[in-house]
Amino acid sequence: MRASQKPGGGPEVRAAVRRAVGEVSDHLGNAPAVCRGSYIAPRVVERFAEGATVAAELERLGEHGVFGHPATRGTVERAVLDLLEEPGRPRRRSSPHSG
Structure with missing residues (x-):
């Protein structure tokens, strides 16, 4: 699923999901x-069908990068966690070993 793609409804969403699953x-x-x-959280597909993506974060990658550190470190992961978050549900804390 392209980050910039805006789903327009049933058949378009299903086609985009099918294409993304095929690529994965x-x-x-x-x-x-x-x-x-096994690898794709159902909530990702649900949120995509609702029109939510991490496109804005992907477009900002590298804006404030530090040489020698991957521009995606943490940024995309946080955006995906925000995307998956259920409204009204408190966010889980990171474990001490998560990074």
């Missing part, structure tokens, strides 16, 4: 059903 399965060397069931 190709990359990981698994069947699409395995990827969908």
Whole structure:
């Protein structure tokens, strides 16, 4: 699913999800059903169908980068956690070993 793509409804969303699952399965060397069931959180698909993506964060990558550190470190992960967050539900704290 392209970060900039705006879903327009049922068939468009299903086609975009099918395409993304196919790309993930190709990359990981698994069947699409395995990827969908094991590697892709259902909430990601739900939020995409609602029109929510991490596009804004992806567009800002590298704006304040420090040489030698990946521009994505933490930024995209936080954006995905925000995307997955249920409204009205407190955010989980990071474990002391998470980074």
